[in-house]
Amino acid sequence: MEMNDYEMDDVSKQTSRYNEAGFQVQRLNEYWIQAENYANRGNLSKWHFKLNTIWRELTADVERLNDTYEIPNLNKDKASSVSLTLWIKSRNTFLTKKIKLCQNKSDLYIQLSMKHEFLKWVQDKCGKGGSYSDVDEDGTE
Numbered sequence: 001m002e003m004n005d006y007e008m009d010d011v012s013k014q015t016s017r018y019n020e021a022g023f024q025v026q027r028l029n030e031y032w033i034q035a036e037n038y039a040n041r042g043n044l045s046k047w048h049f050k051l052n053t054i055w056r057e058l059t060a061d062v063e064r065l066n067d068t069y070e071i072p073n074l075n076k077d078k079a080s081s082v083s084l085t086l087w088i089k090s091r092n093t094f095l096t097k098k099i100k101l102c103q104n105k106s107d108l109y110i111q112l113s114m115k116h117e118f119l120k121w122v123q124d125k126c127g128k129g130g131s132y133s134d135v136d137e138d139g140t141e
Contacts, residue, residue: 025128028057035116044108048099051112054119055092061126062088088122 031054038047067084095115102108123129 021128024057028054028123028128031057039112039116044105044112047112047116051115051119054123058119058122058126058128061128062122065125067125084125088125091118
């Protein structure tokens with residue numbers, strides 16, 4: 001059965017009821033639950049792998065960030081500004097290297113905790129985490 005021009009216009013105006021962003025938030029929620037469980041049980045290896053899964057899930061969103069990041073300069077009065085995407089990727093690389101250099105479980109736990117907190121921050125920056133707004137003194141947004 002062929003469609004006429006009128007029916008084709010109706011089809012071209014349709015949008016999907018399914019949004020990948022919603023599915024991504026659901027996946028991230030599941031990954032965070034698993035990561036927390038591994039951390040609480042002391043299963044550092046599985047925790048590490050789950051954090052890497054979260055990073056992979058967020059990477060495409062990190063690539064789309066257009067913001068800049070202000071790096072405080074302790075020697076000068078002026079802060080340096082860099083691409084937020086570049087800063088996030090370099091910070092992730094730095095944390096990954098620190099994890100590889102860990103000599104004992106205590107150090108590994110501390111480094112994994114740092115990466116865990118960092119990835120939560122990245123998720124918020126990508127708009128996939130909590131949404132925050134300033135509240136005026138009278139308690140309104």
